[in-house]
Amino acid sequence: MFKLFYAPRTCALASHIVLEEVATPYEAVRVDFSKNAQREPEYLAINPKGRVPALLTERGVLTETPAILLFLAQRFPAAQLAPLADDFALAQLNAFNSYLCATVHVARAHGRRGARWADDPLAIEAMKRKVPANMAECFALIERHMFVGPWVMGGRYSVADAYLFTVSGWLEGDGVDLGKLPKTQAHMKRMSERPAVQRALAQENAAP
């Protein structure tokens, strides 16, 4: 049985949703970020990066959201969460996930984790100030050039939808005007109607 190590309101939600979508038994293990548990030896033995998500499988631990999402799509092909038989379409999906991971999530992290990239408190404040504009720019690009609709990749729901929904959920807190992102808003609504999404959110929002 898989074990997903997660913390609420992090990118681990994407993997959590996909585990619900594929309907495999799994255990969700909360890592208490308020106690910095992700930096404790016990967790570092699972994921030396000290981050979530980490997915414990029968063969070992996997990390990095794009890798976990593709793994789950491949392991559970009946769920049809990725165009596994079409190398180009699959690459487009992987490119979308990579953009969320390496550009959008990174842009957002400068609002909360600036100390990763500078020690000067004023620099960390300067990074925070740029987050709303950067996130708005990323999502404008997504709406203009990447999002096909009604799902990310077009007519078929995929793991990219779980990931986009996860990152979209941060926008309001990051000071981005959702009114300017109609496709994103409609996608968030569509996602929140899926039972798998509701189950994952209910688990994450339950008292620890």
Place this chain on the structure above:
Amino acid sequence: MFKLFYAPRTCALASHIVLEEVATPYEAVRVDFSKNAQREPEYLAINPKGRVPALLTERGVLTETPAILLFLAQRFPAAQLAPLADDFALAQLNAFNSYLCATVHVARAHGRRGARWADDPLAIEAMKRKVPANMAECFALIERHMFVGPWVMGGRYSVADAYLFTVSGWLEGDGVDLGKLPKTQAHMKRMSERPAVQRALAQENAAP
């Protein structure tokens, strides 16, 4: 025939090497970063992100190094550049590539592209100062927990090797002491002996 849009000394080298490894005909198109050509309408029509690499295929453009590398490995299975039949091993490879893309390359970008994340010139200087320590930390983690040897994933060469070699090539310029990274050094040497690597580098280093 594929067209690879690249600039020298960027992460596009990884895709360039893999195109040489799979021995398919392709055209390498240099994007002149010194003239900011990646921001000109002509290039933005190819890749609206204004970045390299972009791989033009018979079905359209692909971006994001991890996606391009997996696409090439899948399109040319005879080259055996990824464990395509093993979902867990493939996920480990994708996780490695994702780490290079979203953490290591990002750590490095703060030395040259700090304006992405802050407007204050002092903040940008503060980011630069942290690059050597961050890159050293990333590579220490890679050597301790990810790199199997003699290749990234173990006995078999893969697209992850082309990517690691590309990022390793930045370390000296980023002020990282290579003497403390013996596995990385040995890997760089092993890579530089491969004819495909030599051909890609020769093309990129040739006068424009």
